[in-house]
Amino acid sequence: MTKKSAILHFGSDLVDKPIISGLIRNYDVSVNILQASITPEEDGTMFVQIEGEHAIVQKAFDYLRDHRVDMIFPAKNLIWDDKKCVDCGACVAHCLPRALTVDGSGKLQFNSERCIACELCIPACPYHALGSVSEHLS
Numbered sequence: 209m210t211k212k213s214a215i216l217h218f219g220s221d222l223v224d225k226p227i228i229s230g231l232i233r234n235y236d237v238s239v240n241i242l243q244a245s246i247t248p249e250e251d252g253t254m255f256v257q258i259e260g261e262h263a264i265v266q267k268a269f270d271y272l273r274d275h276r277v278d279m280i281f282p283a284k285n286l287i288w289d290d291k292k293c294v295d296c297g298a299c300v301a302h303c304l305p306r307a308l309t310v311d312g313s314g315k316l317q318f319n320s321e322r323c324i325a326c327e328l329c330i331p332a333c334p335y336h337a338l339g340s341v342s343e344h345l346s
């Protein structure tokens with residue numbers, strides 16, 4: 209069994225198409241939608257985990273690609289430097305899987321288990337507290 213995470217981006221011409229229901233109907237996979245932001249006639253974004261037999265999961269992603277869904281499959285390589293972080297929260301809205309959250313006391317929390325290293329948060333941090341491993345190694 210394989211579980212693969214991805215951020216799916218649907219163009220405005222795709223958001224009202226039954227692409228995900230077709231995926232579930234035609235492939236023997238479980239689709240866990242962790243977050244979705246879809247507005248009729250506008251672009252939409254969805255964070256999913258697709259689980260099943262390896263070959264079937266691959267076919268499921270091929271199906272999405274064939275339907276012109278843009279996808280990000282990042283490697284896990286995000287670094288959060290809590291010494292630089294001032295808990296401003298500017299990164300939180302950019303993190304679709306909710307790996308970055310602010311707790312009840314206003315402190316940023318980073319849940320590396322949820323992070324898929326899409327790197328969308330990196331440019332959002334004015335304090336350079338977020339970066340990628342590859343950036344640090346270069």
Ligand code: SF4
Nearest residue numbers: 303323324326327329
């Ligand atoms: S790289 Fe940043 S935005 Fe992407 S999942 Fe990880 S914490 Fe969230």
Ligand code: SF4
Nearest residue numbers: 293294296297299333
């Ligand atoms: S944007 Fe940067 S400084 Fe602000 S909470 Fe996120 S990591 Fe911390």
